[in-house]
Amino acid sequence: MKELWLQASCRRGDRNDDVALVQEWLGLRGRQVAIDGVFGPATEEAVRSFQRTIGVPATGVVDDQTFRWLAGPMLRALQPIPADHQSLGLLVVAYARQHRLEHPCEIGGQNRGPWVRLYMNGHEGAGCPWCAAFVSFVIGQASDAMGRSRPVPSTFSCDELARSASRAGVFVGEAEVAAGKRIPPGSIFLVRATPSDWTHTGIVVEAASESFETIEGNTNDDGCREGYEVCQRTRGYGSKDFVVFA
Numbered sequence: 189m190k191e192l193w194l195q196a197s198c199r200r201g202d203r204n205d206d207v208a209l210v211q212e213w214l215g216l217r218g219r220q221v222a223i224d225g226v227f228g229p230a231t232e233e234a235v236r237s238f239q240r241t242i243g244v245p246a247t248g249v250v251d252d253q254t255f256r257w258l259a260g261p262m263l264r265a266l267q268p269i270p271a272d273h274q275s276l277g278l279l280v281v282a283y284a285r286q287h288r289l290e291h292p293c294e295i296g297g298q299n300r301g302p303w304v305r306l307y308m309n310g311h312e313g314a315g316c317p318w319c320a321a322f323v324s325f326v327i328g329q330a331s332d333a334m335g336r337s338r339p340v341p342s343t344f345s346c347d348e349l350a351r352s353a354s355r356a357g358v359f360v361g362e363a364e365v366a367a368g369k370r371i372p373p374g375s376i377f378l379v380r381a382t383p384s385d386w387t388h389t390g391i392v393v394e395a396a397s398e399s400f401e402t403i404e405g406n407t408n409d410d411g412c413r414e415g416y417e418v419c420q421r422t423r424g425y426g427s428k429d430f431v432v433f434a
Contacts, residue, residue: 190310191302192259198250202227210250212302213258214238215295223296261290262302271334276433277374279330284391284403287326292405293417299406303418307405308344317414319389320346322405323376326391330374339433346386350378353431360430369432371395376431377402377423379413386429388413390421399424 194206208225215221219234232248239246242257256263265287271279292303299308299316307321324342331338340352353359353376360369362380371392377400379388390404399422408415411423 189306191262191306194250194252194255197252198227200227200229200232200248207231209302210235210255210258212295213255216261216293216301216303217258259302261292262306265290265292266329268333269329275372275374276330276334276336276339277372279333280326280374280391280433281393281403283326283329283333284393287322288403288418288420291417292322298414298416311344316344317406318344319404319406319413320344320349322418323349323389323391327376340431346378346389347384349376349389349431350386350429358431358433360432362425362427362429365425365428365430371400371430371432374433378429378431380427380429392430393420 191209196206198207198210203226205225207227208223211221211223211231214234215223217238219238221230221234235250235254236246236248238258239254244253267286269279269282269286294304295301298314299318300312304312304316304318307318307325308316321344327338328342339358340349340356343349343352350359365371373392373394375392377390377392378386381387390402393401393403402421402423403418404421405418406415407413407419407421408417411421
């Protein structure tokens with residue numbers, strides 16, 4: 189996985205994609221530098237500062253040890269969770285929480301950075317909203333942990349997520365919820381713009397009678413569908429449809 193390894197150690201004077209990756213991770217770890225792929229004095233000092241923080245020699249060189257510390261949040265988010273006879277939904281919630289604890293967010297521009305590329309299978313950029321990709325990635329982790337096939341195919345599209353859920357018989361419309369249909373943890377919510385257009389999605393952590401708690405990607409404190417991070421929110425049921433796994 190490209191976001192988690194370097195072709196070689198990076199040091200002052202280097203100019204390549206590995207340096208840009210190091211610069212992204214430095215920014216995600218609170219030491220923002222220009223993401224230009226050029227290992228200059230500012231990048232070197234940011235590396236030294238990070239190395240002093242983690243208690244390794246402050247050489248200014250990013251070797252394998254330093255890089256694994258830099259990318260530690262993603263390594264932790266990818267750790268397997270024992271299925272332990274949990275339902276798929278509960279395991280989806282467990283993985284979503286594991287990701288949120290590491291604060292995945294964009295860096296270097298809209299829909300850019302290591303976390304976006306992880307969820308989007310290497311893609312990034314203004315035309316790559318990643319809320320559905322985050323949902324698909326987490327469902328994939330949970331399904332793999334259980335040794336079962338995914339209940340819906342992975343997708344980067346909210347509309348395709350809704351369509352595939354309908355084909356699989358796991359789509360639940362807002363009217364069904366209003367009539368008393370229960371939404372269990374690990375279900376997926378879809379923000380509906382029209383009867384055939386959904387604009388945002390995320391994972392239901394817990395559902396009450398009038399609202400539900402979520403973990404969702406590519407959003408922010410305002411609940412925008414083009415945000416910049418994975419965060420937890422409380423939402424109402426209006427204009428929402430759901431994907432409910434058995």
